[in-house]
Amino acid sequence: MAVGAGQHQSHPGKKPDISAMLKLPAPALTVALLAVPDTTASTLFGLYDLLVGARRDWQMLVHRVEVEPPVRALIVSRDGRPLKAANDVEIHPHAGFADPIDADVVVVTDLAIPPWQPVGDRYDVEAAWMRRQHEAGAMLASACSGAVLLARTGLLAGLEGTSHWGYCEALQREHPDTRWQPDKALVATGTGQRLVMAGSGTSWHALALFLIARYIGAEEAMQLARLNLLDWNATSPLAYAAMTRTGQVADPVIARCQEWAAQHYDSEAPVAAMVQMSGLPERTFQRRFVQATGLAPLDYIHTLRLEEAKQMLESGDAPVEAVALEVGYQDASFFGRLFRRKIGLTPAQYRRRFGGLARRLAGAASEPPYTVATPPSTSRFSPST
Template sequence: MSESPSLRVALLAVPDTTASTLMGLYDLLLSARRDWQMLMNRVEVAAPIEVLIVSRDGAPLRCANGVRVEPHAGFGDDPRPDVVVISDLMVPPWQPLGERYDPEAAWVRERYEAGATVASACSGAVLLARTGLLAGLEATSHWGYCEALQREHPDTRWQPDKALVTAGVGQRLLMAGSGTSWHALALFLIARYVGAEEAMQVARINLLDWSSSSPLAYAAMSRTAQLQDPLIARCQEWAAEHYRSEAPVATMAQMSGLAERTFQRRFVQATGLAPLEYVHTLRLEEAKQMLESTELAVEAIALEVGYQDASFFGRLFRRKLGLTPAQYRKRFGALARKLATAARTA
């Protein structure tokens, strides 16, 4: 059966693009309707989505990991997509993007103003934010980038705990959060522009879990290393071994020899966290490891990491990670055991 595609999607490629996400989006979007009909009904049908890889000049380029990509079009070819997707970028979160992709940002904004939907996958939000389209709106990106994005774009409300955010007039701005949330982005685009049933078919064929679980559950919470303040670093070293103690913040303040307010201020300046929040971070990171690798009851784990009140521990865990301890164990414990088995048998 021959049928003209009803939707044109442009995947924006730049030298910092990761090929896995770029080509993953390409394959998943092209599979809508086509693969289900082939597998279930033995019928060949055209995909309802035309997918183009678009770059600044249309010339071949090498992605971040050296994979050669040959775009279908450049900006000058005027591809006029209905949807523009910015794939993730392998750029350090602490280094501003600068002006090197301003032509891409201008083109994305131009296409949005012409009526296109604009989406970003994972750290691709760094480039999307550069367009200025997110000012005053809610947004998401990979959890490791949201803190830096909040500093650079304080007029945007960054939500690292959300896997998918839609924003703007007509909800024409779409952002997928951490890691493989681009799966959810592709499914959302298929559901919106092709149909919910076709999106579910793609999910079933590829065994994709369209889950609302918080990406923060994947985050390593102890992202607080610092070398600028040796005095606070000594307190951090102590806390890493003694976070289970009853009054770790008071002990660290005493160790520092500083007045309590001065200690609190210097600790926040050095780590970005208040001392008590830092201790919670260490305790919850240990709790995550125990939930993944042991069969201890949640109450026992709470005590083990320093919480006498298991209900408080449960509320704190859910607020920080978006899952209850039991939900976290169910989701990640089985995976950890499978990986451990695979490592033993390798």
């Protein structure tokens, strides 16, 4: 809901007076939201509005009284000067690193950078500032791909971490001393749990609720969730993820097997068929397949089957047993257990959660003036896509 959206002075306009803000009565919690040129404005301002709306919006709408929010959110950049966000929205920070912010929490929101392009040293000034804030007692937090910058502080070494599922593989290569968990919506770790990471997409909602619950109170966090219709649950972010490892590979033998698997994943013994097709000894095939795709052949087949099952559950009403059989599983109970382990939901839960939304979106897209282009007839699992 974000009742207070647009009421703060961090959107385009005159730069706010940080000295005046810091002279106001001290709130229960001061949160510094770090802004850099790769910041996405939606998450930065969305998190800002959620935080400053705690208590204030509930009291206004439910009890018809005006109260001061217990959270002071400050948007902070390296020099405090206006900057353009990744989507060209102009950000007017409240403060720069030289200002006496005295933050309880520092948050780096998501960064619009490709996961395969290392951030390098271009934000090492920000990483050093974050380390200083942490040494002074502040909690450090990241939302989604903001973990890329949080990891640059070096504070995650030997700990668990999370980020958007599309970034965790690259983060694991860049920071192998951190145990990256793409299936977790929120991770709190380190001494005193003063390092907090929210995972994929809108998991920053969970981050906002976590901060309010920890510093202000659980009931205040519940009020914020009710008011904004937020759902903080154990759903795995991987439930939202499409396959990411079916791209074309350098090994032509394995690529040929991938193309076959894209059309025949529902066959009775697909791994044995691929071994035979490859003309390689089984152990050699297994090794080359893992090198080329990052997955064992059987895991690859399971992933293809589960992606097809997700599509069927979203778009149709066939019984779960029929879906299992259609994608290649004779044993529906095994299918259900595998689906739950890999996706984080049972097939029935997945259908309830995403089926209605998928149908509503499809219906909206088909209404004039919107049109839906007919996709090519190739399989969506083709390595060339």
